[in-house]
Amino acid sequence: MSIDIITIFDFVGTFAFAISGLRLAAAKHFDLFGAFVVGFITAVGGGTLRDVLLDLPPFWMQTPTYVSITGLALLFVIIFKKQTVKIDNTFFVFDAIGLGLFAIVGIEKSLSVGYPAWVAIIMGCITGAFGGILRDTFINEEPLLFRRDIYAMACIAGGILFFVLRNIGISEGFCQIGAAVSIFLTRILCVHFGVNLPLLTQDKNKD
Amino acid sequence: MSIDIITIFDFVGTFAFAISGLRLAAAKHFDLFGAFVVGFITAVGGGTLRDVLLDLPPFWMQTPTYVSITGLALLFVIIFKKQTVKIDNTFFVFDAIGLGLFAIVGIEKSLSVGYPAWVAIIMGCITGAFGGILRDTFINEEPLLFRRDIYAMACIAGGILFFVLRNIGISEGFCQIGAAVSIFLTRILCVHFGVNLPLLTQDKNKD
Amino acid sequence: MSIDIITIFDFVGTFAFAISGLRLAAAKHFDLFGAFVVGFITAVGGGTLRDVLLDLPPFWMQTPTYVSITGLALLFVIIFKKQTVKIDNTFFVFDAIGLGLFAIVGIEKSLSVGYPAWVAIIMGCITGAFGGILRDTFINEEPLLFRRDIYAMACIAGGILFFVLRNIGISEGFCQIGAAVSIFLTRILCVHFGVNLPLLTQDKNKD
Numbered sequence: 001m002s003i004d005i006i007t008i009f010d011f012v013g014t015f016a017f018a019i020s021g022l023r024l025a026a027a028k029h030f031d032l033f034g035a036f037v038v039g040f041i042t043a044v045g046g047g048t049l050r051d052v053l054l055d056l057p058p059f060w061m062q063t064p065t066y067v068s069i070t071g072l073a074l075l076f077v078i079i080f081k082k083q084t085v086k087i088d089n090t091f092f093v094f095d096a097i098g099l100g101l102f103a104i105v106g107i108e109k110s111l112s113v114g115y116p117a118w119v120a121i122i123m124g125c126i127t128g129a130f131g132g133i134l135r136d137t138f139i140n141e142e143p144l145l146f147r148r149d150i151y152a153m154a155c156i157a158g159g160i161l162f163f164v165l166r167n168i169g170i171s172e173g174f175c176q177i178g179a180a181v182s183i184f185l186t187r188i189l190c191v192h193f194g195v196n197l198p199l200l201t202q203d204k205n206k207d
Numbered sequence: 208m209s210i211d212i213i214t215i216f217d218f219v220g221t222f223a224f225a226i227s228g229l230r231l232a233a234a235k236h237f238d239l240f241g242a243f244v245v246g247f248i249t250a251v252g253g254g255t256l257r258d259v260l261l262d263l264p265p266f267w268m269q270t271p272t273y274v275s276i277t278g279l280a281l282l283f284v285i286i287f288k289k290q291t292v293k294i295d296n297t298f299f300v301f302d303a304i305g306l307g308l309f310a311i312v313g314i315e316k317s318l319s320v321g322y323p324a325w326v327a328i329i330m331g332c333i334t335g336a337f338g339g340i341l342r343d344t345f346i347n348e349e350p351l352l353f354r355r356d357i358y359a360m361a362c363i364a365g366g367i368l369f370f371v372l373r374n375i376g377i378s379e380g381f382c383q384i385g386a387a388v389s390i391f392l393t394r395i396l397c398v399h400f401g402v403n404l405p406l407l408t409q410d411k412n413k414d
Numbered sequence: 415m416s417i418d419i420i421t422i423f424d425f426v427g428t429f430a431f432a433i434s435g436l437r438l439a440a441a442k443h444f445d446l447f448g449a450f451v452v453g454f455i456t457a458v459g460g461g462t463l464r465d466v467l468l469d470l471p472p473f474w475m476q477t478p479t480y481v482s483i484t485g486l487a488l489l490f491v492i493i494f495k496k497q498t499v500k501i502d503n504t505f506f507v508f509d510a511i512g513l514g515l516f517a518i519v520g521i522e523k524s525l526s527v528g529y530p531a532w533v534a535i536i537m538g539c540i541t542g543a544f545g546g547i548l549r550d551t552f553i554n555e556e557p558l559l560f561r562r563d564i565y566a567m568a569c570i571a572g573g574i575l576f577f578v579l580r581n582i583g584i585s586e587g588f589c590q591i592g593a594a595v596s597i598f599l600t601r602i603l604c605v606h607f608g609v610n611l612p613l614l615t616q617d618k619n620k621d
Contacts, residue, residue: 022614025560031611033567034560037547048467053255053265058467061533081615119268133244133345138547140556142347146232146241153240197238200229201288260462260472326475340451340552349554353439353448360447404445407436408495 006101009180013098014066018043018073019091021135026077028139035077038135040070046130050106050123054113092191100183102128103155104176107162121159128155128183150190153197158183213308216387220305221273225250225280226298228342233284235346242284245342247277253337257313257330261320299398307390309335310362311383314369328366335362335390357397360404365390420515423594427512428480430505432457432487435549440491442553449491452549454484460544464520464537468527506605514597516542517569518590521576535573542569542597564604567611572597 021042025035044060051058060066106127110120129145129152136143145151162179170178189195228249232242251267258265267273313334317327336352336359343350352358369386377385396402435456439449458474465472474480520541524534543559543566550557559565576593584592603609 026614028556028560029613029615030560031613033611034557035614037566038560052259052466053268055262055264055469057469061467061529061536064532067532067536077614115268118271118274122268122274137345137347138551138557139560140347140551140554142235143241143345146235146237146245146346152244197240199236199238200233200242200284201236259466260475262469262471322475325478325481329475329481344552344554347554349442350448350552353442353444353452353553359451404447406443406445407440407449407491408443 006105009097009101010105011065011069012094013101014043014069015073015076016091016094016098017102017131018070019077020095020132022073022077024135024139024141026081030139032074032078036070036074038139039073040067041138042131042135043070043073044131045134046102046127046132047105049130049134050109050127053126054110054115054123056109056113093188096184096187099128099151099155099187100158100180103158103183104162104180107159107179108176117163121156121163124159124162125152125155128152150186150195150197154183154186154190157186213312216304216308217312218272218276219301220308221250221276222280223298223301223305224309224338225277226284227302227339229280229284231342231346231348233288239281239285243277243281245346246280247274248345249338249342250277250280251338252341253309253334253339254312256337256341257316257334260333261317261322261330263316263320300395303391303394306335306358306362306394307365307387310365310390311369311387314366314386315383324370328363328370331366331369332359332362335359357393357402357404361390361393361397364393420519423511423515424519425479425483426508427515428457428483429487429490430508430512431516431545432484433491433505434509434546436487436491438549438553438555440495444553446488446492450484450488452553453487454481455552456545456549457484457487458545459548460516460541460546461519463544463548464523464541467540468524468529468537470523470527507602510598510601513542513565513569513601514572514594517572517597518576518594521573521593522590531577535570535577538573538576539566539569542566564600564609564611568597568600568604571600 018039021039022035025038030038044058044066048058048060103124106124107120109127110123115123132145132151133143136145158179161182162175165175165178166172225246228246229242232245237245251265251273255265255267310331313331314327317330322330339352339358340350343352365386368389369382372382372385373379432453435453436449439452444452458472458480462472462474517538520538521534524537529537546559546565547557550559572593575596576589579589579592580586
């Protein structure tokens with residue numbers, strides 16, 4: 001995986017995550033600044049928690065790129081207000097790409113500061129999924145992730161695959177590609193076929 | 208207080224805290240992963256905030272024990288679904304034990320990095336009580352702790368006792384036991400006798 | 415800006431921020447401890463997030479002053495329960511003073527650890543505005559800041575002014591005064607004249 005492709009996917013993922021926050025903010029009629037904050041938290045919240053837990057400088061404070069991408073996403077939502085509803089599938093694909101890539105970034109960063117595989121897998125999951133939890137918490141909704149379809153679990157599965165591949169001697173780059181693609185495909189296929197995790201209680205499923 | 212007893216209490220407390228998160232998640236019909244996350248946040252959230260504020264590596268990232276205990280707690284709730292409702296009192300006692308122990312761990316960690324008594328007492332309180340605040344915030348409920356009975360205040364009282372005992376020359380181990388027991392008893396007795404803190408306004412108590 | 419004036423404004427701002435949390439807690443009939451926690455989070459939450467992101471020791475753990483001011487604010491609200499409602503305008507002015515000062519503290523702290531202007535401006539904004547977001551999140555309300563009038567944007571504007579003045583060679587102290595006053599005035603004037611940011615969607619404004 002060359003740096004350039006990772007970088008492009010990182011930006012695409014950030015854009016897709018920001019859009020998901022902005023659309024919820026628009027549905028709640030937030031003002032432009034509030035919407036920007038929600039989009040930004042969605043895009044960088046997971047990675048920020050990861051960096052704080054790993055005691056690393058927050059990634060988005062090292063380059064203005066992530067703030068700018070969120071600004072572009074806001075501009076995009078303002079200009080293409082009506083169209084954003086219609087291109088749901090495109091965003092869903094972008095979001096799944098972002099999920100796979102963010103998880104890999106989380107794994108690599110954890111390994112780089114000496115944490116073992118199980119911490120790296122959790123950090124991959126936090127990087128991919130915690131932005132959405134923070135988004136829902138701040139807009140005062142019950143986090144979708146706690147009920148919805150396979151999302152964070154795809155990061156866990158992909159993270160495990162990463163270390164399985166690595167332990168059988170596959171080169172780092174192919175481990176990354178394999179894990180990212182598996183997260184992407186798990187996410188896409190689970191939604192396509194309506195695969196869900198079981199609920200904790202099945203007695204009276206009134207939601 | 209030998210390391211072994213502290214360790215056992217730490218695990219028991221973690222288990223009890225995780226169960227309290229899992230039960231609320233079950234009541235909200237979260238899926239298994241969402242329930243696990245809520246249980247885990249309840250169990251380690253307070254200690255994680257403490258470690259971040261003290262600039263220490265988060266404790267649960269140093270050993271897989273806490274993730275495993277939350278997994279066991281999830282298994283326990285799945286298997287003994289009906290019974291967990293009936294053994295409320297047992298969990299309440301476990302939770303009170305955890306509260307006392309967590310507070311002591313928070314105090315000791317703060318002192319070990321050079322903070323004064325008042326910071327240590329607050330960190331003890333955060334360790335014991337903030338997991339529950341985070342749990343309620345993420346499941347989109349108003350934190351129980353803001354209204355309910357004596358909970359965090361028991362940590363404060365126990366923390367003050369710890370430093371009173373320490374200043375009169377009691378050995379560290381006995382200060383720990385004394386404070387942990389006092390937190391446990393304060394919690395148990397206040398609930399038993401229905402002792403509450405006054406509300407900030409009494410005019411129209413419409414809740 | 416001498417240290418003494420900054421210190422006084424810092425305390426006044428902390429007091430005003432704590433009061434704003436305490437009044438919301440009172441409206442929700444929290445108990446005294448819960449109210450204290452909400453007041454404290456409102457007062458120090460923004461600065462704490464800033465310090466964690468900058469990897470600095472949290473400011474309120476270095477001196478008991480901020481805990482004490484929150485305690486005084488709680489005492490004030492208990493004693494002057496009825497009057498606090500009537501002196502809204504006074505608190506509004508205090509809050510705006512706090513906003514301006516907190517933003518400057520956030521900017522200066524960021525620069526002191528080597529971050530560039532754009533990070534400093536964001537940190538100024540987080541210092542001034544994130545306490546209120548945390549307050550609303552913990553009491554389970556949708557953050558006011560996401561919809562309301564010009565608040566965080568005043569910090570951004572003041573932060574930009576700070577660096578414009580600095581780049582044209584104005585001395586640090588005057589940059590600080592200029593930015594703080596501009597934030598204060600922007601806030602006061604926008605509320606007075608009902609200036610708001612546009613909402614992200616205007617189609618069906620059903621709130």
